[in-house]
Amino acid sequence: MTLNTAPTATAVRQVPQVTNPKRRKGKSAYPYWFYLPAAVIYTALFLVPTVVSFFFSLTRWNLNEFTFIGLDNFVQFFQEPALIKGLTNTFIYGIVTSVLKVVLGMLLAVLLTSQIIARGYLRSVMFFPVLLSSIGVGIVFTALMDPRNGMINEGLAAIGIQGPAWLTDPAWALLSVALVDVWKGVGLATVIYIAGIVSIPQEYFEAAKMDGASSFKSFFNITLPLARPATATVIILSLIGGLRSFDLIWAMTKGGPGFTSDVIASVIYKQYQAGFYGLSTAGNVVLFLIVTAIVLPLSMFLNRKEVEQ
Amino acid sequence: MAASSKQRWAALAGGVTVLALALTGCSGGSNTANGDEKTITWLVDNAENTVAAAEKVAEEFTAANPGIKVEVETRPQGGDGDNIVKTRLSTGDMADVFNYNTGSLLQQINPEQNLQPITNEPYLSNITESFKPVVTSGSEVYGVPFSTGMAGAVLYNKKVYEKLGLSVPKTWDEFMDNSRKIKNAGIAPIIQSYQTTWTSQLFVLGDFANVVTEDPNFPADYTANKAKFATNAAAVKGFEHLEEAGKAGLFNEDFASTTYQQAQDMLINGEGAQYPILSFALNNIKVTYPDKLNDLGLFPLPGDDASKNKLTVWMPGGTYIPKSSKNMEEAKKLQAFIASKAGCDAQTAAVGAAGPYLVKDCELPSDVPDAVKDMLPYFEDEAKNSPALEFLSPVKGPALEQITVEVGSGIRSAKDGAALYDEDVKKQAKQLNLPGWN
Numbered sequence: 001m002t003l004n005t006a007p008t009a010t011a012v013r014q015v016p017q018v019t020n021p022k023r024r025k026g027k028s029a030y031p032y033w034f035y036l037p038a039a040v041i042y043t044a045l046f047l048v049p050t051v052v053s054f055f056f057s058l059t060r061w062n063l064n065e066f067t068f069i070g071l072d073n074f075v076q077f078f079q080e081p082a083l084i085k086g087l088t089n090t091f092i093y094g095i096v097t098s099v100l101k102v103v104l105g106m107l108l109a110v111l112l113t114s115q116i117i118a119r120g121y122l123r124s125v126m127f128f129p130v131l132l133s134s135i136g137v138g139i140v141f142t143a144l145m146d147p148r149n150g151m152i153n154e155g156l157a158a159i160g161i162q163g164p165a166w167l168t169d170p171a172w173a174l175l176s177v178a179l180v181d182v183w184k185g186v187g188l189a190t191v192i193y194i195a196g197i198v199s200i201p202q203e204y205f206e207a208a209k210m211d212g213a214s215s216f217k218s219f220f221n222i223t224l225p226l227a228r229p230a231t232a233t234v235i236i237l238s239l240i241g242g243l244r245s246f247d248l249i250w251a252m253t254k255g256g257p258g259f260t261s262d263v264i265a266s267v268i269y270k271q272y273q274a275g276f277y278g279l280s281t282a283g284n285v286v287l288f289l290i291v292t293a294i295v296l297p298l299s300m301f302l303n304r305k306e307v308e309q
Numbered sequence: 310m311a312a313s314s315k316q317r318w319a320a321l322a323g324g325v326t327v328l329a330l331a332l333t334g335c336s337g338g339s340n341t342a343n344g345d346e347k348t349i350t351w352l353v354d355n356a357e358n359t360v361a362a363a364e365k366v367a368e369e370f371t372a373a374n375p376g377i378k379v380e381v382e383t384r385p386q387g388g389d390g391d392n393i394v395k396t397r398l399s400t401g402d403m404a405d406v407f408n409y410n411t412g413s414l415l416q417q418i419n420p421e422q423n424l425q426p427i428t429n430e431p432y433l434s435n436i437t438e439s440f441k442p443v444v445t446s447g448s449e450v451y452g453v454p455f456s457t458g459m460a461g462a463v464l465y466n467k468k469v470y471e472k473l474g475l476s477v478p479k480t481w482d483e484f485m486d487n488s489r490k491i492k493n494a495g496i497a498p499i500i501q502s503y504q505t506t507w508t509s510q511l512f513v514l515g516d517f518a519n520v521v522t523e524d525p526n527f528p529a530d531y532t533a534n535k536a537k538f539a540t541n542a543a544a545v546k547g548f549e550h551l552e553e554a555g556k557a558g559l560f561n562e563d564f565a566s567t568t569y570q571q572a573q574d575m576l577i578n579g580e581g582a583q584y585p586i587l588s589f590a591l592n593n594i595k596v597t598y599p600d601k602l603n604d605l606g607l608f609p610l611p612g613d614d615a616s617k618n619k620l621t622v623w624m625p626g627g628t629y630i631p632k633s634s635k636n637m638e639e640a641k642k643l644q645a646f647i648a649s650k651a652g653c654d655a656q657t658a659a660v661g662a663a664g665p666y667l668v669k670d671c672e673l674p675s676d677v678p679d680a681v682k683d684m685l686p687y688f689e690d691e692a693k694n695s696p697a698l699e700f701l702s703p704v705k706g707p708a709l710e711q712i713t714v715e716v717g718s719g720i721r722s723a724k725d726g727a728a729l730y731d732e733d734v735k736k737q738a739k740q741l742n743l744p745g746w747n
Contacts, residue, residue, distance in 0.1 A: 060739065060740060060742075062395075062399075062419070062740075064399055064419060064422060067742075076735075076736065076739075079732075081729055081732055081733075082708070146566060147563060147565075147566050148566070165563075165566065167566070168503070168504070168565035168566045170718070170720055254506070255711070256503075256506060256711060256714060257503060257565055257714050257715070257718055257720070258711050258712070258714045258715030258718065258720050258721065259708075259711055259715065260715075260720065270707060270708070271707075271736070273388035273389075273391075273392070273707070274388070274707030274736070274737070275391070275395070275417055275740060276736050276737075276740050279736060279740075
């Protein structure tokens with residue numbers, strides 16, 4: 001199957017490559033200086049800092065001067081004791097949040113595209129947490145998750161369950177933050193899935209019904225495969241989000257207790273805060289490379305599958 | 310055709326670069342000076358006590374120097390505040406006068422380059438000799454003390470001690486004995502507040518006077534990369550004590566989620582008996598529990614030898630003038646005022662005194678809290694105190710508070726924690742380009 005279709009996929013891609021040079025020679029409908037405002041902002045706020053940060057990651061600098069030290073920062077960064085922990089935590093966090101967002105987002109989307117009461121209202125309610133500020137959410141949940149006086153544990157105590165110390169137990173801290181991240185982010189995944197499911201032609205479902213397929217069957221054989229572009233988008237967005245997650249973790253645990261919920265971004269931030277600018281620049285370069293190395297192949301893989309269907 | 314297109318792209322690229330440079334550049338602010346009245350700015354951290362004291366000092370200063378108004382600006386505390394200070398200094402945008410840490414943290418803002426030396430100013434003679442080293446870099450002095458000296462020690466509830474018939478411990482063993490007795494009485498013996506992470510460091514930082522007693526060369530060796538916390542028998546004890554107390558179950562039950570403020574509430578209400586903390590907590594307690602302030606006493610973190618019982622003291626922060634100040638004369642007048650009896654009195658009137666001043670002739674009011682009175686004998690006799698390590702060595706790692714949280718919570722052993730901290734300080738030493746570390 002894959003062998004048969006793979007060449008088609010490349011063939012499809014080659015076509016625009018052939019036509020591209022032709023199009024480039026043709027005159028654009030707009031003068032070049034129309035690009036200027038966007039180019040200036042993009043260059044000043046993105047290109048220049050990116051290139052400059054690659055240079056400064058090779059130096060030890062403060063705000064006044066710098067010394068070129070080659071790859072020392074990278075050596076130091078990889079020796080960082082909190083790094084391994086941060087790296088593992090980053091992956092755990094990224095995977096836990098994106099898996100949960102995919103599963104819950106899909107289920108909620110199926111629910112919210114079916115004929116239920118107050119569908120429009122429920123859709124808005126679902127999306128509402130996405131609009132909140134991460135810091136605000138973090139502070140509210142820190143209060144809710146307080147082991148003694150927090151509403152969550154008091155609620156659990158009322159039904160006879162002794163809740164864990166969500167944010168201060170080393171075994172729970174990272175997971176608790178990940179759960180809050182899912183609560184906050186699942187709305188976006190749901191909306192993407194709703195769009196994906198709504199765009200599936202109704203005829204498929206009708207035909208399946210005529211053939212006597214159960215709702216389970218039509219979900220697994222129609223909805224799930226045809227919503228694959230939506231799945232790809234959700235996975236990529238939440239994985240990128242998870243890998244560079246910082247704000248929620250910082251607001252809720254600051255990487256603590258100790259280093260137990262540190263992720264790469266919080267390790268880097270703490271280095272920056274301590275004034276080790278060269279070291280933290282090197283860390284950011286590493287983070288940039290890691291995210292690119294994971295997301296680029298993943299996005300290529302998911303998009304290739306998309307062509308296959 | 311192709312050539313003209315290339316030119317156009319070149320022009321576009323050029324334009325983008327110029328605009329990008331313009332966008333990334335910054336513009337400096339300017340100070341207002343109109344006629345005979347001058348206004349100078351003074352940047353302080355936003356702690357309630359600091360702002361109240363600074364505003365009172367500013368008011369008294371204007372009364373004594375008519376024609377000079379002082380506008381007090383605030384910045385956040387902690388790391389964010391440090392970044393603001395560093396950024397404003399390097400962009401030449403600093404207030405005319407500003408408060409900042411003394412000791413190792415002062416080295417991080419490049420005093421030689423950024424600050425106005427005041428070594429030859431007459432008002433420097435008002436300052437206690439012991440304070441000068443912590444505001445000195447190279448051969449120049451840069452700052453005057455703002456606020457009072459403090460101690461890193463144990464605040465204890467005297468009523469609990471009286472009720473259980475305990476006496477102030479002079480050695481670590483006595484301290485542990487007391488703590489066990491307190492635990493048996495159903496009171497939390499040692500309060501820890503790991504939700505506010507910096508408070509976890511006191512077992513290590515406050516033990517430093519005991520380290521110097523056993524090994525007087527430790528600060529110098531430590532700066533020269535010759536002594537380490539993990540391998541120095543005296544230095545590792547702070548970590549070990551923390552581990553021991555945590556393992557013995559002597560902390561309050563919810564130490565992991567307790568905040569600095571809650572810890573003070575527990576101490577003053579007698580739910581907890583002893584709290585190793587910086588004595589500036591007294592300032593805060595004075596505001597929240599003015600009538601119960603004298604229920605508290607203070608003793609140094611005990612070491613092994615009762616006869617060498619010593620207090621670890623913290624120098625107050627300093628008030629500095631940046632080289633970029635356009636009102637140098639007026640700024641120096643304000644510094645001189647802060648380093649005078651009138652300056653101390655203004656601070657005492659605003660917030661009281663949580664320790665001795667480091668300005669000569671300054672007197673403490675007769676109604677100082679009992680815990681401060683407990684501290685004074687140690688301050689008065691030089692043999693009975695030692696400055697904390699951060700005033701004797703520029704080497705200070707940023708992760709100590711996370712490490713001590715882990716050691717106290719039993720996540721990491723004392724030995725591992727000390728070794729990890731030794732790793733952590735390497736980064737600071739390298740950033741400062743200290744000899745012997747690269």
